[in-house]
Amino acid sequence: MAISAVARETVFALRRQIAKIEGTLPERLQASAPATLDADAGAGPGGDLTIVRRGLAAALPDAFLPIGVERLDAALGGGLPKAALTEIHGLETRDAGAVAGFALSLVSLMLNQAQGLPILWIGTSEIFHEAGFPYARGLHATFGIEPGQLLFSEAPRLIDALWVAEEAARMTALAAVILEIRGNPQRLDLTATRRLHARAQGAGRPVVLMRQAAGPEPTAAPVRLIAASAPAVPRETVAGPLAGSIGRPAFTISIGKSRTALPGQFTLEWNPDERGFEERRDKERRAENPVPVVSLSGGRKDPAAAAGEILAFPAVGSPISPTAGNQPPPGQRATHLGPRRAS
Incomplete structure (x- = not known):
């Protein structure tokens, strides 16, 4: 019986030491509530009962x-x-x-x-x-x-x-x-x-x-x-x-x-x-203080056109058709048709 009690106290001391190393603090329980103890509970110093749980530990x-x-x-x-x-x-x-x-x-x-x-x-x-x-x-x-x-x-x-x-x-x-x-x-x-x-x-x-x-x-x-x-x-x-x-x-x-x-x-x-x-x-x-992220544009009468409009451009490498809508104004020449600078 004495050997069993000493072995039991040694196990409880080791468990308390492991709990301190792992950071799980032992919780002191009242002596009037022995029914709440489980297999990990033991007698602490001075007769107080302590409980050590793996993982989470209840604390004061x-x-x-x-x-x-x-x-x-x-x-x-x-x-x-x-x-x-x-x-x-x-x-x-x-x-x-x-x-x-x-x-x-x-x-x-x-x-x-x-x-x-x-x-x-x-x-x-x-x-x-x-x-x-x-x-x-x-x-x-x-x-x-x-x-x-x-x-x-x-x-x-x-x-x-x-x-x-x-x-x-x-x-x-x-x-x-x-x-x-x-x-x-x-x-x-x-x-x-x-x-x-x-x-x-x-x-x-x-x-x-x-x-x-x-x-x-x-x-x-x-x-x-x-x-x-x-x-x-x-x-x-x-x-x-x-x-x-x-x-x-x-x-x-x-x-x-x-x-x-x-x-x-x-x-x-x-x-x-x-x-x-x-x-x-x-x-x-x-939600209480709504502030617009971008301020509205000023200095113009009409708002910007809605998205979704399609514009037709001539294919790459194709000549510009001699229609009135594609002709540049007099005195101007399309930039992409002008000669590149040697420098």
Whole structure:
């Protein structure tokens, strides 16, 4: 009996460890509901019962950071996991500003729940020279982030940036850790992302991996979002849209990977005043504010002739018939009948 109990506890410990590696968080169940347990359930530390499911795992409601858009949060299964590695991709170099802006929007949401803790932004010298640093005055005006709340660490090499990220990810004195990397370097493999994901789970803090001009590849992150810029719409006023103005920052967000495996694409606008996201429905906006794509021509009395009229032309190589309708006016000669220039 003792050997059976030890073997059973060993199996449960291995299952919990596999679930942590795969990113499926175990859910603690109440002891008063033993009937809900299945073959994968076991006794956790302190007598609490835990259940580990393959694939999707139920989690506590406060385990996610809601983005604030109902459809996007539902597609992600509640939002972004707080204690996990999350990827934000930019497919092209020109998307670097959109990726950074979307990440700063998430930072603003994280700081609302961090109780004054700072956020560390880590990057290599190459990425900071290519994409630049965030503007301090813009951080406060657009995202409500004080300059002292956002710390930067510039590493000369990728291996140094990964080391700083792993050490920072285990610190509970930080609200979150952001690692910005360009492309698909070989050193950032599945093992490296597993280490970052494990550090995030151990500290209970989010780690955001920003990848500029990168393609999708296998990682340990349970969520991958692809960010790109979206065209801004004119500012809304009491009298309607203000012509020639530039509205709120807009992002096109695509779900590349999630716990629910539900695809989707969303256009989000960041509200600098409310410090939150709002979904923009482009089709509904075009229906409410119809604008002609091409303006009507002016300076003529009659509209253009309707399509479908047939015009007869002489066949190639055939002489022009000497009819009155085919004769050119006096003093003019058909261009194709004139001699070509030697030069």
